[in-house]
Amino acid sequence: MIEAKNVCLRFPNGIRALNEFDLQVNPGDMIYVTGPSGSGKTSLLKLFMGIEYPTSGSLTVLGEPMPSGQTDRIRRLRRLIGPVFQEFKLIDGRTAMDNVLLGMRFLGLPREQIQENAHQALLKVGLEQKAFALVENLSWGERQRVAIARAVARKPVLILADEPTGNLDKNNALKILDLLTSFINDKTAVIITTHATHLIDAEKPGKVIRMDQGNLTWERRG
Numbered sequence: 001m002i003e004a005k006n007v008c009l010r011f012p013n014g015i016r017a018l019n020e021f022d023l024q025v026n027p028g029d030m031i032y033v034t035g036p037s038g039s040g041k042t043s044l045l046k047l048f049m050g051i052e053y054p055t056s057g058s059l060t061v062l063g064e065p066m067p068s069g070q071t072d073r074i075r076r077l078r079r080l081i082g083p084v085f086q087e088f089k090l091i092d093g094r095t096a097m098d099n100v101l102l103g104m105r106f107l108g109l110p111r112e113q114i115q116e117n118a119h120q121a122l123l124k125v126g127l128e129q130k131a132f133a134l135v136e137n138l139s140w141g142e143r144q145r146v147a148i149a150r151a152v153a154r155k156p157v158l159i160l161a162d163e164p165t166g167n168l169d170k171n172n173a174l175k176i177l178d179l180l181t182s183f184i185n186d187k188t189a190v191i192i193t194t195h196a197t198h199l200i201d202a203e204k205p206g207k208v209i210r211m212d213q214g215n216l217t218w219e220r221r222g
Protein backbone atom coordinates (compact mmCIF):
# COMPACT_ATOMS: atom_id res chain seq x y z
CA MET A 1 0.00 0.00 0.00
CA ILE A 2 2.91 2.28 0.77
CA GLU A 3 6.44 1.92 -0.59
CA ALA A 4 8.98 4.51 0.43
CA LYS A 5 12.63 4.45 -0.55
CA ASN A 6 15.19 7.02 0.55
CA VAL A 7 12.45 9.57 1.10
CA CYS A 8 13.42 13.04 2.34
CA LEU A 9 11.19 15.96 3.16
CA ARG A 10 12.82 19.32 3.53
CA PHE A 11 10.72 22.43 4.11
CA PRO A 12 11.53 25.70 2.33
CA ASN A 13 12.92 27.09 5.62
CA GLY A 14 15.64 24.43 5.51
CA ILE A 15 14.18 22.13 8.17
CA ARG A 16 14.66 18.53 7.23
CA ALA A 17 11.51 16.91 8.66
CA LEU A 18 12.22 13.45 7.21
CA ASN A 19 15.53 11.97 6.32
CA GLU A 20 16.11 9.15 3.84
CA PHE A 21 13.57 6.73 5.21
CA ASP A 22 12.44 3.40 3.82
CA LEU A 23 9.07 1.95 4.69
CA GLN A 24 6.68 -0.64 3.38
CA VAL A 25 3.06 -0.87 4.50
CA ASN A 26 0.89 -3.84 3.51
CA PRO A 27 -2.86 -4.43 3.74
CA GLY A 28 -3.73 -5.65 7.23
CA ASP A 29 -0.85 -3.76 8.87
CA MET A 30 -1.23 -1.84 12.10
CA ILE A 31 1.67 0.56 12.43
CA TYR A 32 2.40 2.77 15.43
CA VAL A 33 4.65 5.74 14.73
CA THR A 34 6.27 6.93 17.95
CA GLY A 35 8.87 9.58 18.74
CA PRO A 36 9.26 12.94 20.47
CA SER A 37 7.58 16.18 19.49
CA GLY A 38 9.06 17.57 16.28
CA SER A 39 10.52 14.22 15.20
CA GLY A 40 8.49 14.14 11.95
CA LYS A 41 5.41 12.02 12.72
CA THR A 42 2.82 14.43 11.31
CA SER A 43 5.08 15.17 8.35
CA LEU A 44 5.18 11.45 7.59
CA LEU A 45 1.38 11.24 7.50
CA LYS A 46 1.18 14.39 5.36
CA LEU A 47 3.37 12.70 2.76
CA PHE A 48 1.03 9.71 2.69
CA MET A 49 -2.00 11.99 2.25
CA GLY A 50 -0.43 13.95 -0.59
CA ILE A 51 -0.43 17.14 1.50
CA GLU A 52 3.36 17.31 1.27
CA TYR A 53 5.59 15.71 -1.36
CA PRO A 54 9.04 14.17 -1.00
CA THR A 55 11.92 16.49 -1.76
CA SER A 56 13.85 13.42 -2.89
CA GLY A 57 13.50 9.66 -2.93
CA SER A 58 10.63 7.57 -4.22
CA LEU A 59 7.21 7.18 -2.64
CA THR A 60 4.19 5.24 -3.88
CA VAL A 61 0.89 5.39 -1.99
CA LEU A 62 -1.89 2.99 -3.04
CA GLY A 63 -0.23 2.58 -6.40
CA GLU A 64 0.10 6.32 -6.96
CA PRO A 65 3.62 7.66 -7.39
CA MET A 66 4.18 10.81 -5.33
CA PRO A 67 4.69 13.50 -6.30
CA SER A 68 1.95 13.41 -8.82
CA GLY A 69 1.58 16.49 -10.96
CA GLN A 70 -2.07 15.72 -11.46
CA THR A 71 -4.49 17.01 -8.85
CA ASP A 72 -7.31 14.73 -10.04
CA ARG A 73 -5.14 11.68 -9.29
CA ILE A 74 -4.35 13.02 -5.81
CA ARG A 75 -8.04 13.68 -5.27
CA ARG A 76 -8.79 10.09 -6.24
CA LEU A 77 -6.07 8.85 -3.89
CA ARG A 78 -7.46 10.89 -1.00
CA ARG A 79 -10.87 9.26 -1.45
CA LEU A 80 -9.27 5.97 -0.38
CA ILE A 81 -7.73 7.45 2.76
CA GLY A 82 -9.44 8.11 6.09
CA PRO A 83 -7.52 10.89 7.82
CA VAL A 84 -7.86 11.64 11.54
CA PHE A 85 -6.04 14.94 12.09
CA GLN A 86 -4.06 15.86 15.19
CA GLU A 87 -6.30 18.90 15.70
CA PHE A 88 -9.45 17.02 14.52
CA LYS A 89 -10.54 19.72 12.01
CA LEU A 90 -14.19 19.35 13.01
CA ILE A 91 -16.59 22.10 12.00
CA ASP A 92 -18.04 23.96 14.99
CA GLY A 93 -21.68 24.93 14.84
CA ARG A 94 -22.47 21.62 13.14
CA THR A 95 -23.56 18.35 14.70
CA ALA A 96 -21.51 15.18 14.96
CA MET A 97 -23.70 13.70 12.20
CA ASP A 98 -23.14 16.74 9.93
CA ASN A 99 -19.40 16.47 10.40
CA VAL A 100 -19.43 12.81 9.43
CA LEU A 101 -21.67 13.52 6.43
CA LEU A 102 -19.43 16.38 5.30
CA GLY A 103 -16.47 13.99 5.31
CA MET A 104 -18.19 12.05 2.51
CA ARG A 105 -19.07 15.10 0.40
CA PHE A 106 -16.79 14.43 -2.53
CA LEU A 107 -17.00 10.65 -2.71
CA GLY A 108 -19.82 10.64 -5.23
CA LEU A 109 -21.89 8.13 -3.24
CA PRO A 110 -25.71 8.06 -3.42
CA ARG A 111 -27.39 10.03 -0.65
CA GLU A 112 -28.87 6.94 1.05
CA GLN A 113 -25.46 5.30 1.13
CA ILE A 114 -23.91 8.41 2.67
CA GLN A 115 -26.54 8.47 5.39
CA GLU A 116 -26.20 4.76 6.07
CA ASN A 117 -22.39 5.00 6.29
CA ALA A 118 -22.62 7.96 8.69
CA HIS A 119 -25.12 6.19 10.89
CA GLN A 120 -23.02 3.00 11.01
CA ALA A 121 -19.83 4.93 11.74
CA LEU A 122 -21.35 6.84 14.66
CA LEU A 123 -22.77 3.57 15.99
CA LYS A 124 -19.37 1.92 15.68
CA VAL A 125 -17.64 4.66 17.70
CA GLY A 126 -20.42 4.58 20.31
CA LEU A 127 -21.77 8.06 19.62
CA GLU A 128 -25.25 7.29 18.31
CA GLN A 129 -26.74 9.14 21.31
CA LYS A 130 -24.71 12.25 20.48
CA ALA A 131 -25.26 12.24 16.73
CA PHE A 132 -27.23 15.49 16.86
CA ALA A 133 -25.10 17.28 19.45
CA LEU A 134 -23.01 20.24 18.29
CA VAL A 135 -19.39 19.15 18.19
CA GLU A 136 -18.23 22.08 20.34
CA ASN A 137 -20.41 20.74 23.16
CA LEU A 138 -18.76 17.33 23.11
CA SER A 139 -15.93 16.19 25.38
CA TRP A 140 -12.42 15.82 23.97
CA GLY A 141 -12.74 12.05 23.76
CA GLU A 142 -16.11 12.35 22.04
CA ARG A 143 -14.69 14.79 19.49
CA GLN A 144 -11.88 12.36 18.86
CA ARG A 145 -14.47 9.69 18.15
CA VAL A 146 -16.41 11.99 15.78
CA ALA A 147 -13.15 12.54 13.90
CA ILE A 148 -12.65 8.78 13.70
CA ALA A 149 -16.26 8.23 12.58
CA ARG A 150 -15.78 10.84 9.85
CA ALA A 151 -12.66 9.02 8.65
CA VAL A 152 -14.08 5.49 8.69
CA ALA A 153 -17.48 6.41 7.22
CA ARG A 154 -15.60 6.91 3.95
CA LYS A 155 -14.71 3.18 4.03
CA PRO A 156 -11.04 3.92 3.47
CA VAL A 157 -8.39 1.29 2.79
CA LEU A 158 -5.80 3.38 4.61
CA ILE A 159 -6.61 5.02 7.95
CA LEU A 160 -4.07 7.62 9.05
CA ALA A 161 -4.64 8.80 12.63
CA ASP A 162 -2.40 11.55 13.95
CA GLU A 163 -2.00 11.43 17.74
CA PRO A 164 -5.51 10.06 18.38
CA THR A 165 -4.68 9.40 22.05
CA GLY A 166 -3.48 12.96 22.74
CA ASN A 167 -5.17 14.64 25.74
CA LEU A 168 -7.03 11.49 26.75
CA ASP A 169 -6.74 9.61 30.03
CA LYS A 170 -5.28 6.14 29.90
CA ASN A 171 -8.61 4.36 29.86
CA ASN A 172 -10.05 6.41 27.01
CA ALA A 173 -6.77 6.32 25.09
CA LEU A 174 -6.79 2.51 25.23
CA LYS A 175 -10.40 2.47 24.02
CA ILE A 176 -9.44 4.65 21.04
CA LEU A 177 -6.52 2.36 20.16
CA ASP A 178 -8.81 -0.69 20.37
CA LEU A 179 -11.38 1.08 18.22
CA LEU A 180 -8.80 1.92 15.54
CA THR A 181 -7.44 -1.62 15.68
CA SER A 182 -10.92 -2.94 14.97
CA PHE A 183 -10.86 -1.41 11.46
CA ILE A 184 -7.95 -3.56 10.29
CA ASN A 185 -8.82 -6.25 7.82
CA ASP A 186 -7.19 -7.93 4.85
CA LYS A 187 -7.76 -4.85 2.68
CA THR A 188 -7.22 -2.10 5.24
CA ALA A 189 -4.14 -0.78 7.02
CA VAL A 190 -4.04 1.63 9.94
CA ILE A 191 -1.17 3.96 10.82
CA ILE A 192 -1.29 5.74 14.18
CA THR A 193 1.16 8.31 15.50
CA THR A 194 1.42 8.50 19.26
CA HIS A 195 3.63 9.79 22.06
CA ALA A 196 2.06 7.22 24.35
CA THR A 197 4.41 4.29 23.84
CA HIS A 198 3.36 2.84 27.22
CA LEU A 199 -0.12 2.26 25.78
CA ILE A 200 1.12 0.02 22.97
CA ASP A 201 0.40 -3.44 24.22
CA ALA A 202 3.29 -5.77 23.50
CA GLU A 203 0.82 -8.63 23.20
CA LYS A 204 -1.26 -6.97 20.51
CA PRO A 205 -0.45 -7.26 16.85
CA GLY A 206 1.19 -4.27 15.29
CA LYS A 207 4.47 -2.89 14.11
CA VAL A 208 6.22 -0.04 15.87
CA ILE A 209 8.37 2.63 14.25
CA ARG A 210 10.36 5.21 16.14
CA MET A 211 11.09 8.65 14.67
CA ASP A 212 13.95 10.79 15.86
CA GLN A 213 14.81 14.09 14.15
CA GLY A 214 13.38 12.83 10.88
CA ASN A 215 15.09 9.46 11.02
CA LEU A 216 12.97 6.36 11.14
CA THR A 217 13.96 3.14 12.88
CA TRP A 218 11.99 -0.03 13.41
CA GLU A 219 11.32 -0.99 17.01
CA ARG A 220 9.18 -4.00 16.31
CA ARG A 221 8.26 -5.58 13.03
CA GLY A 222 5.13 -7.27 14.44
Ligand SMILES: Nc1ncnc2c1ncn2[C@@H]1O[C@H](COP(=O)(O)OP(=O)(O)OP(=O)(O)O)[C@@H](O)[C@H]1O
Nearest residue numbers: 011013015016017036037038039040041042043044
Ligand atom coordinates in the same frame (compact mmCIF):
# COMPACT_ATOMS: atom_id res chain seq x y z
N1 LIG B 1 5.07 23.49 7.13
C1 LIG B 1 6.24 23.47 7.79
N2 LIG B 1 7.21 24.35 7.49
C2 LIG B 1 8.40 24.31 8.11
N3 LIG B 1 8.73 23.42 9.07
C3 LIG B 1 7.79 22.53 9.42
C4 LIG B 1 6.49 22.50 8.80
N4 LIG B 1 5.78 21.50 9.35
C5 LIG B 1 6.59 20.92 10.27
N5 LIG B 1 7.79 21.53 10.31
C6 LIG B 1 8.94 21.16 11.16
O1 LIG B 1 9.25 19.80 10.84
C7 LIG B 1 9.63 19.09 12.02
C8 LIG B 1 8.71 17.88 12.19
O2 LIG B 1 7.38 18.34 12.51
P1 LIG B 1 6.17 17.35 12.73
O3 LIG B 1 4.95 18.19 12.88
O4 LIG B 1 6.19 16.33 11.68
O5 LIG B 1 6.55 16.69 14.14
P2 LIG B 1 5.71 15.68 15.05
O6 LIG B 1 6.60 14.51 15.30
O7 LIG B 1 4.39 15.43 14.45
O8 LIG B 1 5.56 16.51 16.41
P3 LIG B 1 4.35 16.46 17.50
O9 LIG B 1 4.58 15.22 18.29
O10 LIG B 1 4.60 17.70 18.32
O11 LIG B 1 3.05 16.48 16.78
C9 LIG B 1 9.56 20.09 13.16
O12 LIG B 1 10.88 20.60 13.34
C10 LIG B 1 8.63 21.17 12.62
O13 LIG B 1 8.92 22.41 13.22
Ligand SMILES: [Mg+2]
Nearest residue numbers: 041042043086
Ligand atom coordinates in the same frame (compact mmCIF):
# COMPACT_ATOMS: atom_id res chain seq x y z
MG1 LIG C 1 2.46 15.83 15.04
